[in-house]
Amino acid sequence: MVAIVIAAHGNFSESLISTARMIFGNIENVEQVTFKPGEGIENLLEKYAIITESFDDDAVLFLVDLFGGSPYNAASRFVARRNNMDIVTGVNLPMVIEVLGKRLAGGTLEDLVQTAKQAGADGIKSFRDIFARQKMANSAMEDEGDVLG
Amino acid sequence: MKIKWLRIDSRLIHGQVANNWVNHVGASTIIAANDSAAKDDLRKTLLLQVAPGRTKSYVMTIAKTARCYKNPTYENLDVLMVVENPTDVLRLMDEGVEVTQVNVGGITFKEGMTLISEAVSVSPEDVKAFQELDKRGVKLILQQLPNTQSSDFMNRLKSKGLI
Numbered sequence: 001m002v003a004i005v006i007a008a009h010g011n012f013s014e015s016l017i018s019t020a021r022m023i024f025g026n027i028e029n030v031e032q033v034t035f036k037p038g039e040g041i042e043n044l045l046e047k048y049a050i051i052t053e054s055f056d057d058d059a060v061l062f063l064v065d066l067f068g069g070s071p072y073n074a075a076s077r078f079v080a081r082r083n084n085m086d087i088v089t090g091v092n093l094p095m096v097i098e099v100l101g102k103r104l105a106g107g108t109l110e111d112l113v114q115t116a117k118q119a120g121a122d123g124i125k126s127f128r129d130i131f132a133r134q135k136m137a138n139s140a141m142e143d144e145g146d147v148l149g
Numbered sequence: 150m151k152i153k154w155l156r157i158d159s160r161l162i163h164g165q166v167a168n169n170w171v172n173h174v175g176a177s178t179i180i181a182a183n184d185s186a187a188k189d190d191l192r193k194t195l196l197l198q199v200a201p202g203r204t205k206s207y208v209m210t211i212a213k214t215a216r217c218y219k220n221p222t223y224e225n226l227d228v229l230m231v232v233e234n235p236t237d238v239l240r241l242m243d244e245g246v247e248v249t250q251v252n253v254g255g256i257t258f259k260e261g262m263t264l265i266s267e268a269v270s271v272s273p274e275d276v277k278a279f280q281e282l283d284k285r286g287v288k289l290i291l292q293q294l295p296n297t298q299s300s301d302f303m304n305r306l307k308s309k310g311l312i
Contacts, residue, residue: 023165025294097165101172104296130198137193137208146216148178148207148223 002109003055004099005048006091007033007075008065020096027100035071044074052078059084059109063091063099063116084109088116094123150223152246155230157238158254161186161196161208162231166254166294168201173295176229179206182214182241183233204229211237215244235278242285250288253302265305268293276311279303 006013013032021027031051035044052060060082062075067089079085086109088095098119099112107115154174158166161181171179179200186192187210200206209217214230217223218241232238234256242248256262258270265271269291271279279302282289289302306312 023294024169025296101169134194134198137190137197139188139190139193144213146213146220148180148205148209148217 001029001058002103002107002112003052003058003060004030004063004103004112005033005051005060005075006030006063006096007035007044007048007071008091009035009069009071012065016091016093016096020093020100023093024097024100030100033071039070041070041074041077044071045078048074048078057084061085061099061109061112061116062087063095064089065091086113088113088120090120092120092123095120150218150220150226150228152218152230152248153227154252155232155238155248155250156252156254157233157235157256158231159233159257160255161233162200162206163255164199167199167229167231169295171201171204171229174227174229176227177204178226178228179204180214180217180228180230181206181208181232182211182230182237183208184210187213211240212244215241215246218246235275235282238287239278239281248282248287250290251282253289253291254293263309263311265309266291266293271306271311276306279306280312 006016011034013034017027017030017032033044033047033051062079064071064075064087066072072087072089075087079087095116099116102112102115153176154170156170161183162179167179181196186196187208193208196208197206238248238251253269255268256270256275258264262270262272279289283303290299291302291305292299
């Protein structure tokens with residue numbers, strides 16, 4: 001199973017995982033890394049090393065908040081020389097939930113990276129955009145016949 | 150029509166939760182059987198808006214759902230059915246829908262209700278309906294998500310001193 005590390009500024013990673021439980025249910029093999037004021041890249045590298053030690057030889061997917069931020073910059077140093085690891089940025093709740101689902105279905109690291117990029121972007125929608133294109137239901141037709149609709 | 154899973158959830162179709170259950174039970178179609186939602190054009194439109202993209206979804210009255218259930222055209226259709234409360238399950242049964250098992254998933258708390266679990270509250274009317282379902286031999290399972298623990302719902306009502 002691919003191990004997942006969610007790393008982000010402040011308490012975001014912690015909250016994101018506990019919130020994902022509300023929607024996904026039990027979550028295992030996902031680690032959180034917080035990055036607090038006063039900490040630096042070295043602290044993050046140390047945290048990544050400690051966490052991934054417990055993963056044996058498993059592939060690792062880092063989901064980080066900001067491209068170019070410290071959690072990303074540290075992860076990129078960490079991942080660059082390890083082939084079975086990758087990083088996806090812009091972590092959000094749709095991304096986490098879809099990645100967990102894909103992993104449950106036996107997804108490889110490459111599968112999970114694709115799912116993360118796709119779901120992270122697909123989760124962003126404007127109500128007005130959708131509503132304008134949607135056909136309004138017409139209940140005048142509703143209670144007749146035995147045909148679905 | 151094959152009802153793969155019948156779930157009580159007062160939110161009816163509800164984003165990711167609907168998605169999880171559809172995948173888990175292998176349904177191709179979601180039917181939200183609810184009279185007030187089916188007759189409310191805006192609510193119906195918005196429920197359909199958030200239905201999972203890969204499935205066909207419908208919001209229909211209890212009566213129409215039962216009629217479609219009996220239509221031989223849909224004999225092999227795998228359906229995830231959601232209703233608002235246990236009384237609507239009884240109404241479906243009275244209209245000829247066969248029900249052997251119900252997943253009690255989510256009933257939002259309102260004044261006068263008793264909290265049964267994190268996600269389920271019951272009114273005195275609900276308790277009566279659940280007792281009737283139990284009497285008719287329907288298995289009642291308390292479970293919120295496919296990968297969270299399930300338990301016997303009637304036992305829970307007993308342990309809460311409601312029956």
